[in-house]
Amino acid sequence: MSDRRQARATRRGAGETGGEAAAPRAASLGPGLRPGLGRQAWLLLRMDLLSELRTLETPLTILFFAFLQVVIFTFAFWADEDTARAVAPGVLWVTITFAGTLAIDRSFAKEQDGRTLTALRLVPGAPRALYLAKLLSNLTFLLMVVCFATPLVIGILGVSLEAGQLPLLGLTLLLGVLGFSALGTVFSAMLVSVRRRGVLLPIVLYPVAIPLIVMGVKATVTLLERRPDPEVWSWLRLMTAIDVLYVVAGAWLFTSTLDDE
């Protein structure tokens, strides 16, 4: 028994030497050389968005994918105008979720492909800033999908929407994609070096995200059926609570899973 434990300890120790060697160097950096969490996150986010802006790889892919989905759903569900209106919230949310998964999957995969993930990991105090930055960049892409798909779905499926409802609809969508990107950021970061990552991400992400997504759908349905605002707000309060929970749990779990290979 003790032999086994010892053997395990030595093996674990051997794996950790890289991390231990990096730690003292990190500590020796002066405080002036260490930007705060907010600045670090901002720099990482800016880098992410800039590199995306140069190639437009992710935005173009996800927006085209979203467009394809709306077209397919319209073909699949169009029976008459009433059914179209009834399925619109579901179509919108499924489109956002699926297209968002593409963006989320890319967010760490491109770091892995460019071999920059290790470098990012070596930055002292980086994990939390990295989480924040990736969360915000995923959120940006998801909001892009939202801004693109919502008018599309409303237009194609003939949903009637008043201008006064727009802020509440926007808030609903924002709360939904915020929680979804918080979850997605954690899972995509962890799955980045795993085989069959592309298949595993949705398998892991969707079951956990279903409650939030369904709440988003329900809130949207309530909104579009022109029920009184308090009913919508009761959904939005729940979604906010879930978002807070996911972001906080995500930040903790992200740091505890990214620190070693």
Place this chain on the structure above:
Amino acid sequence: MRGFRWFPALASLTAVMLCLSLYMAFDYAPVEAQMGMVQKIFYFHVPSAVAAYAGFFLAFIFSIVYLLSPGDRWDNLAHSGVEVGVVFCALVLTTGPLWARPIWGHYFVFDPQLTATLLLFLIYAAYLLLRSVAGDSPRLKKIAAVLAIFGFIDVPIIHVAVRKWGGTHPIVEREGGGGLHPDMKIALYVAMVTFLLLFACLYWVRVYLASRRDHLRQLEYEIEEYQLEARDLVARRAARSS
């Protein structure tokens, strides 16, 4: 999981309790006035759900422990919890429709409790799929631990959510504790204890199996090292003699 010594005692107790709870369910408890014999499935359905939650709860606890201090033992305890929990959850989802079909006329209705159980089943089935598809590295164990934690965080969310969105679907009167005949209640409690014992048995076996497997792997690893050393020695001797 050092030994297996007390396992036979636990297994025998479980066997006796299983017989007892069969007797309690079919003979002691009165036949339900409206549903008739079909209601007997209640004594297996509800305890299975309790056992499933026990498994998921254990997985949640040991996943947190694993993330705080990674060790294969904690991972085994968590993985086993999910596996046995999913088995019981599958039992709930099998006995539920069997009960629902004659009573409600449908195999599945979007009753809050049903939806919640189905969603939980999906989360933990994804956990098992992940474990079986993606290998066995420490990294993957951490991913699985995170999934188990998020899954359990989802439990209250799912319960609140499905109760709320139950509004648009038929709400079904459930077997509340209050409306139960006292004899039925006793039978239910016996069944719950029995299923928890059964859960403990399966869990014990599963964890023991996992620890044996790890031990075996360790031995294979050591044998490989010996073989390498031996080959090295032979080669050196051959070099010296020539």
